[in-house]
Amino acid sequence: MGSLPKSIQELNPRLARLCLNIEKFGKQKSGKDFTASTMLVGVSGGIDSTALLIIATLLARKSGGRVFCAHVDHGLRDESAGDGAFVKELCERLNVPVEFLKADVKGYAEEHSIGLEEAGRIIRYDFFSSCLDKFGADFLLLAHHLGDLAEDVVMRLIRGTGWPALAGMDAYDPQRKLLRPLLSTDKRELETFLHAINCPWREDESNTSEAYTRNRIRNNIMPLLNEENPNLGAGLLRLKNQAELDEDFWKDQVTEILSLAEQNDNGIELSCSILNKCHPALRLRIYKKILDDLGPGHALFDSIMNLDQAYSARKSGTTCQFPGNKVVKVRKKGLLFKVN
Numbered sequence: 001m002g003s004l005p006k007s008i009q010e011l012n013p014r015l016a017r018l019c020l021n022i023e024k025f026g027k028q029k030s031g032k033d034f035t036a037s038t039m040l041v042g043v044s045g046g047i048d049s050t051a052l053l054i055i056a057t058l059l060a061r062k063s064g065g066r067v068f069c070a071h072v073d074h075g076l077r078d079e080s081a082g083d084g085a086f087v088k089e090l091c092e093r094l095n096v097p098v099e100f101l102k103a104d105v106k107g108y109a110e111e112h113s114i115g116l117e118e119a120g121r122i123i124r125y126d127f128f129s130s131c132l133d134k135f136g137a138d139f140l141l142l143a144h145h146l147g148d149l150a151e152d153v154v155m156r157l158i159r160g161t162g163w164p165a166l167a168g169m170d171a172y173d174p175q176r177k178l179l180r181p182l183l184s185t186d187k188r189e190l191e192t193f194l195h196a197i198n199c200p201w202r203e204d205e206s207n208t209s210e211a212y213t214r215n216r217i218r219n220n221i222m223p224l225l226n227e228e229n230p231n232l233g234a235g236l237l238r239l240k241n242q243a244e245l246d247e248d249f250w251k252d253q254v255t256e257i258l259s260l261a262e263q264n265d266n267g268i269e270l271s272c273s274i275l276n277k278c279h280p281a282l283r284l285r286i287y288k289k290i291l292d293d294l295g296p297g298h299a300l301f302d303s304i305m306n307l308d309q310a311y312s313a314r315k316s317g318t319t320c321q322f323p324g325n326k327v328v329k330v331r332k333k334g335l336l337f338k339v340n
Helices: 013-030 047-063 080-094 105-112 116-135 146-159 187-196 213-228 232-258 280-293 301-312
Strands: 038-042 066-073 098-102 139-141 262-264 267-271 319-322 326-331 334-339
Touching: 013 047, 013 187, 038 047, 038 116, 047 066, 047 080, 047 187, 066 080, 066 116, 080 098, 098 116, 105 116, 146 213, 146 232, 213 232, 232 280, 267 280, 280 301, 280 326, 301 319, 301 326
Parallel strands: 038 066, 038 139, 066 098
Antiparallel strands: 262 267, 267 334, 319 326, 326 334
16 A cells, blocks of 8 residues: 555545535535544445545545544455455554454344344444444444445335335434435545555455345346436435435424324324324324334334324224334324333
């Protein structure tokens, strides 16, 4: 690994503009100057995260921020130790403190009867959360890019996810301090960036394995979709932006209605006088918000639809069951949401 640029000023105009556009996107989505804050970057050693770590470091140097790094060895590949060594050397060259975790993802998956992908995700995010606390970081930066957004939309479509979640992963999740500043960036730009500064990266051979759903979508479905529409990624980014606008609108509407709800020892009550004034689209979102706030357990769309049908038919005495021991009772005067 050769010498790395020490500032954005050392980059050619095209690469400098790439960095500044990434900064602009991240600021727009988070509403904050994240580059002037303390950032934790999750780095695997692949193209995307390697480029993100370097770009985040350059932006932090410009804006007065700080950067830390976190790397997880999932223990699934013989080459994974080499990934850790690469990340360690990269961080030393950038003068970025780094935390490592060697995990037994396979063992965790077997113990909890879940898939390897889900097990790896849980372990990664738990580790990132602990690193955020350790470093006092304001943001967790992950390297999902425009291609990842497109894949995520297709995966959600296959799973039958409804709107607006169908539009894919969020650029910013304030609850987890998670920011994806590359979400509007094409992966080819990141590869060009690393080539231009003569920085290598690690290739994960498991990305070609057909054993993983995302890989099958990436390797088999996405090439066909991109062949039909080379601007698919940009189109899906517009879809995502529209979904965020819609979500902001509905959030305000739901918040206004919930301020009229009555909460007591029995649960949360919504009267017919309130619900009858709501469009069905608003009622469904109100139900979902209340059910989500009652605790763990994901309410499926079909179940929420069944609840609204029972309400609309005035089936007083009906009880609708939801995951997490949550129930909704249809009564003459409205709906009662509670946890048994």
